[in-house]
Amino acid sequence: MENTKKLVISALMAAFTCVATMIIKFQTPTFGYIHMGDGLVLLCGIILGPAAGALSAGIGSMFADIFSGYISWAPATLVIKALTALIAGLLFHKLRHAFKGKYTRPVSIILGGLVGEAVMVIGYFLYEALVTVFANGTFTRIALAAAFAASATGIPFNILQGVVGIIISLLLLPILSQLEDIRKWIAA
Numbered sequence: 797m798e799n800t801k802k803l804v805i806s807a808l809m810a811a812f813t814c815v816a817t818m819i820i821k822f823q824t825p826t827f828g829y830i831h832m833g834d835g836l837v838l839l840c841g842i843i844l845g846p847a848a849g850a851l852s853a854g855i856g857s858m859f860a861d862i863f864s865g866y867i868s869w870a871p872a873t874l875v876i877k878a879l880t881a882l883i884a885g886l887l888f889h890k891l892r893h894a895f896k897g898k899y900t901r902p903v904s905i906i907l908g909g910l911v912g913e914a915v916m917v918i919g920y921f922l923y924e925a926l927v928t929v930f931a932n933g934t935f936t937r938i939a940l941a942a943a944f945a946a947s948a949t950g951i952p953f954n955i956l957q958g959v960v961g962i963i964i965s966l967l968l969l970p971i972l973s974q975l976e977d978i979r980k981w982i983a984a
Contacts, residue, residue, distance in 0.1 A: 801977060802844065806852045809840045813856030813877075818864055824953040833857060834916070834957055835964025837877050838909050841885025842969065843978055849885045854878030868927070876919035884912030892982075905966055913958025920954055921947050 817833030824830060837857060841849035857877035861870040887908035892900055928943035929935060973979050 802848065802981075805977070806840075806844055806848050809836065809844060809849075810852040810856035810859070812836050813840060813853055814860045814863070817857060817860035824950070826950040826953060828920075828950055828953060830953060830957045830960060831860075832960070832964055833860060834880075834913065834961025835968060837881050838884045838905070838912060838961055838965040839968060839972070841881035841883070841912065842888045842905065842908070842965065843972065843981055844885070845889065845981065846882045846885040850878040850882035853881035869923075872919065872923040876916055876923070879919065880912040880916045882912075883915055884908040887911055901969070902966060905969060906962060909958070909962035909965060913955075913961060916958055917951060917954040921951055924950060 813833050813836040816836045817831045819832075821829040821831040833856070837853040840853035840856070843849065844852055854874045854877045858870045858874040861867065861873045866873075885908070888904045891904040891907055895903070925940075925943040925947035928946055929940055932939050932943070969982075973982060
């Protein structure tokens with residue numbers, strides 16, 4: 797029964813991540829977008845644990861890219877968001893057990909979120925540079941430098957998206973923790 801419940805919640809979290817990514821989004825000058833889905837990506841790792849959370853976050857985010865017309869980004873998003881959730885969830889649970897006190901949960905969310913979102917920023921930076929190099933068809937040092945410079949323009953917007961994700965997870969986790977199963981999974 798417990799495995800079935802966790803599987804259903806994992807599927808729901810993937811769906812919520814997809815919807816949160818698609819519904820409220822703000823286009824950036826670099827043709828990406830800032831969205832609320834990163835908050836759900838972090839919550840997937842925190843609530844479901846690193847492994848199940850990574851799958852849920854990666855799949856939900858990937859489907860958001862597919863449904864929104866960003867199909868070329870879908871494979872990268874699957875991996876990047878899965879790693880974001882995995883790292884954030886792993887750090888959250890390690891830090892929650894390492895420290896005790898009133899602010900343990902928020903500090904664990906922030907620290908896990910910062911490291912997880914740093915992976916997101918670096919992952920998209922590298923993927924965009926790689927795509928740019930392959931699109932140009934030239935693999936010289938100059939082409940590589942130009943691709944990295946062009947890809948770097950998205951870094952500030954991805955950092956902002958990560959900060960928004962951390963804030964959303966800080967706001968939503970206390971609400972979701974009112975559910976007995978989620979409270980139990982977070983404490984595990």
